[in-house]
Amino acid sequence: MKQTGRRRGFLSWFVEPYKQVKLGLAFLFIxxxxxxxxxxxxxxxxxxxxxxxxxxxxxxxxxSRVTLQKFAVPVAMGGSLILLFVVTTILVSVxxxxxxxxxxxxxxxxxDDLLAGKKPKSIQLRESDQLxxxxxxxxxxxxxxxxxxx
Numbered sequence: 001m002k003q004t005g006r007r008r009g010f011l012s013w014f015v016e017p018y019k020q021v022k023l024g025l026a027f028l029f030i031x032x033x034x035x036x037x038x039x040x041x042x043x044x045x046x047x048x049x050x051x052x053x054x055x056x057x058x059x060x061x062x063x064s065r066v067t068l069q070k071f072a073v074p075v076a077m078g079g080s081l082i083l084l085f086v087v088t089t090i091l092v093s094v095x096x097x098x099x100x101x102x103x104x105x106x107x108x109x110x111x112d113d114l115l116a117g118k119k120p121k122s123i124q125l126r127e128s129d130q131l132x133x134x135x136x137x138x139x140x141x142x143x144x145x146x147x148x149x150x
Contacts (some may be wrong), residue, residue, distance in 0.1 A: 002087060027093045030087065035082040046071050103131040110138055119146060 017044055028109050054064050113120035120142050123135040 023097055024090050024093050028090055031086040031089050039079060039082055045077060046075060058143055099128055099130045100125070103129045103135060107131070107135065107138065110142070114142065
């Protein structure tokens, strides 16, 4: 049976999947570049500190391994936080673009109806949608055009 009505869940966030994913990929690229830069810089400094400690205290191979293991926890935590940041940014960008592209789909249908000479249906937006002012102005324009045709 085909589902009717509002969609629920994560997939309902995708109104214009190509455009939203394209924007999401741009965010992903920027996030990954900066995440790698941050991870590289701090990773280099941690490695440099480890090397300085190894030389200064003239540690043996076993002592160096134990000391290196102490550095593994902050590196793993930093990497996890960077990954969490990238994933969170992507989810927020998809959610926010949903609030823009959803109304744009309704506005395009509205304008297409106007151009075809049909009486367009009033644009109804969700509470969380953006572009409400534009939708209200287009609805007023449609009412004005309908009043002029009478």
